[in-house]
Amino acid sequence: MLGTILHAPRDVRCEEVAEPKILHPTDAIIRLSATCVCGSDLWPYRGLNDVTQPMHMGHEYCGIVVEIGSAVTTVKPGQFVVGSFCISDNTCPHCRFGFQSSCEQREFMTGAQATLARVPLADGTLVPTAEMPSDDLIPSLLATSDVLGTGWYAADAARVQPGSTVVVVGDGAVGLMGILAAKQMGAGRIIAMSRHKTRQELALEYGATDIVAERGDEGVAKVRELTQRIGADSVLECVGTQESMSQALACARPGSMIGYVGVPHGVQFDGQRLFFAQVGMLGGPAPVRRFLPHLMDLVLTRKINPGKVFDLVLPLADVAEGYRAMDERRAIKTMLRV
Numbered sequence: 001m002l003g004t005i006l007h008a009p010r011d012v013r014c015e016e017v018a019e020p021k022i023l024h025p026t027d028a029i030i031r032l033s034a035t036c037v038c039g040s041d042l043w044p045y046r047g048l049n050d051v052t053q054p055m056h057m058g059h060e061y062c063g064i065v066v067e068i069g070s071a072v073t074t075v076k077p078g079q080f081v082v083g084s085f086c087i088s089d090n091t092c093p094h095c096r097f098g099f100q101s102s103c104e105q106r107e108f109m110t111g112a113q114a115t116l117a118r119v120p121l122a123d124g125t126l127v128p129t130a131e132m133p134s135d136d137l138i139p140s141l142l143a144t145s146d147v148l149g150t151g152w153y154a155a156d157a158a159r160v161q162p163g164s165t166v167v168v169v170g171d172g173a174v175g176l177m178g179i180l181a182a183k184q185m186g187a188g189r190i191i192a193m194s195r196h197k198t199r200q201e202l203a204l205e206y207g208a209t210d211i212v213a214e215r216g217d218e219g220v221a222k223v224r225e226l227t228q229r230i231g232a233d234s235v236l237e238c239v240g241t242q243e244s245m246s247q248a249l250a251c252a253r254p255g256s257m258i259g260y261v262g263v264p265h266g267v268q269f270d271g272q273r274l275f276f277a278q279v280g281m282l283g284g285p286a287p288v289r290r291f292l293p294h295l296m297d298l299v300l301t302r303k304i305n306p307g308k309v310f311d312l313v314l315p316l317a318d319v320a321e322g323y324r325a326m327d328e329r330r331a332i333k334t335m336l337r338v
């Protein structure tokens with residue numbers, strides 16, 4: 001079968017690899033319907049994370065179950081399933097509190113940019129649909145696996161309320177999904193901080209009411225002007241740099257919440273600044289499993305169309321071009337047809 005291996009920075013290849021096998025009774029094997037390239041796949045691709053051995057890439061997935069281990073009871077061969085990029089048992093205390101991304105048995109999914117993939121803890125991780133979804137819904141169902149689930153978590157963690165004012169920092173795929181989520185949660189005003197024309201258009205389509213193209217102090221000044229100098233009720237931080245975190249903090253009114261889902265790279269905070277800002281912060285890897293049933297339902301009933309975030313669709317064999325296009329910002333997000 002075909003699989004995606006990162007051999008070294010900027011050397012990603014679709015090649016013949018061994019088929020995955022059931023290793024534990026709680027495993028399932030799925031045949032991918034579609035998969036995609038994540039912004040976080042670009043860290044090792046760009047050499048920002050060490051690549052010490054060939055890495056099997058891919059953690060966003062949906063597909064059809066082909067085999068299950070002897071202990072699996074909630075999914076069966078032939079069913080269409082979506083799972084989170086975080087493997088979870090969905091039964092431990094953290095899972096029961098809705099933080100499946102901190103599951104006591106957590107693993108991170110790998111090897112999903114492939115024909116077949118092994119999903120550990122299948123009962124806890126996978127959510128089946130009642131029937132085979134129509135083909136045109138596959139991109140949106142795939143999006144629930146990570147990018148939408150993560151944007152949704154940002155809005156949930158930032159406690160977006162009906163009528164509230166929301167700022168979204170970051171116009172990558174996750175930021176755009178955060179806008180969609182805030183809109184679904186009833187936000188009254190959604191200010192998207194975005195400099196790129198095509199992303200601004202998608203932001204508006206997903207529910208942004210205002211676009212702020214300025215960055216840094218200028219961007220903050222613009223947000224304060226738009227919010228009568230009060231700041232936002234909720235801020236979604238979807239980048240993870242020092243600049244974006246500072247921007248999020250400066251846009252948040254006292255008493256507000258920041259949901260931060262961009263994995264921090266080199267971010268540092270001054271204790272006094274945090275103390276006097278009087279804002280709440282909740283972030284981390286998204287507990288997508290908590291939201292999956294609801295998000296899949298919104299997609300299956302065609303209330304949302306997160307699949308539009310995939311502006312490049314390629315066959316799995318062309319995965320290298322998919323990485324290149326995202327690396328060079330020619331594409332927001334690449335979907336791979338398997």
Ligand SMILES: [Zn+2]
Pocket residue numbers: 088089090091092093094095096100102103104105
């Ligand atoms: Zn758990």
